[in-house]
Amino acid sequence: MTKSLVRIPPQTGTAFLLTVGDRLRIVDPQGEQVSDLIAFALADQREWLSAGRSIDYANKIYLTTGSVLYSNRSRPMLTIERDDVGRHDFLLTPCSPETFQILYRHQGHHLSCFENLVNALAKFEIPPDSIPTTFNVFMNVEIDSEGQLTIGPPRSKPGESIVFRAEMDLIIGLTACSAELSNNYRFKPIDYEIITGPIEATREKRSAD
């Protein structure tokens, strides 16, 4: 583990700034965990990560290395630069208290990515209603020919990661997912790091550590 890795404890979330040109690396330290990612333009928070635009322009639902994540204004926000896993979801909203009630008939309060994102993004004055569909890192959603969805265990193995390059200055929200079904019924942490400067130089620096 590099010194710069930050841990998101199980069933929690965080929010931070990501500068244009910098990389965000998201690591699944124990394997089979999901991390919901959302982004807003720092310059104008009414510009948000759009699943619909991204899927439309990619002409596919499974985004991986080389894919661009677009804003609602059709501007690139993030590019996937590396991807150990190759399976992420961009169809489903972050799990919310209502998710557990409607889908799983859960009684009482249940920690959720939506609530964790709301709380984490509050410091950037992003209201709950502004949180759209998240890019659900490592989430494994299969679609059959009839359009039915099946949520399987993430394909991520311990230590595998995905790297995004910021295409504009961004506010990022990020979680360690709270839904049992998404992470194979074991809540786990998520690690991330922000890599500044040319990525090759960063790699050499790491090898020398």
Add this chain to the structure above:
Amino acid sequence: MTKSLVRIPPQTGTAFLLTVGDRLRIVDPQGEQVSDLIAFALADQREWLSAGRSIDYANKIYLTTGSVLYSNRSRPMLTIERDDVGRHDFLLTPCSPETFQILYRHQGHHLSCFENLVNALAKFEIPPDSIPTTFNVFMNVEIDSEGQLTIGPPRSKPGESIVFRAEMDLIIGLTACSAELSNNYRFKPIDYEIITGPIEATREKRSAD
């Protein structure tokens, strides 16, 4: 054609109110045309139709008779009560000027559903940034096992329709689609009508007309 049908001319859009309990019937008068639908809660326009929540709760991407379209606050907005066609899209954003530039390398201005929705919704003070992924009525998007999308001609035949019941008071935006690929390269109108009162009584009235 019943007297209450309203025509949306080719490559245009409109917006109107729909009262809880009333039905919205959308008709494809000539066949193979797409109509992008969006909804906002009249009581609070920060509550919007959410593709992500709807797909999540339906556990499928192809919504049809019996499916509920949810808001970002996980409340039912519309229920599909009847559906002659059975194939609609809820993955892709309304075509926009950028769609034609990015996907089709179109030069110059191109009429688009997004712009038509922006203009139509302006009277309800809904800003462009608040328009999320639309429910694309009659749009035929196939997904292969690798997640690649193929947009085919709509399956709708002349006169076929879909009926939505409003589950809350709504502001509706609706278009006759402007994208060549979505409507088999021929721009056509879309008809709609608002049906008030019990739907069975309405049917009898129509037969008696």
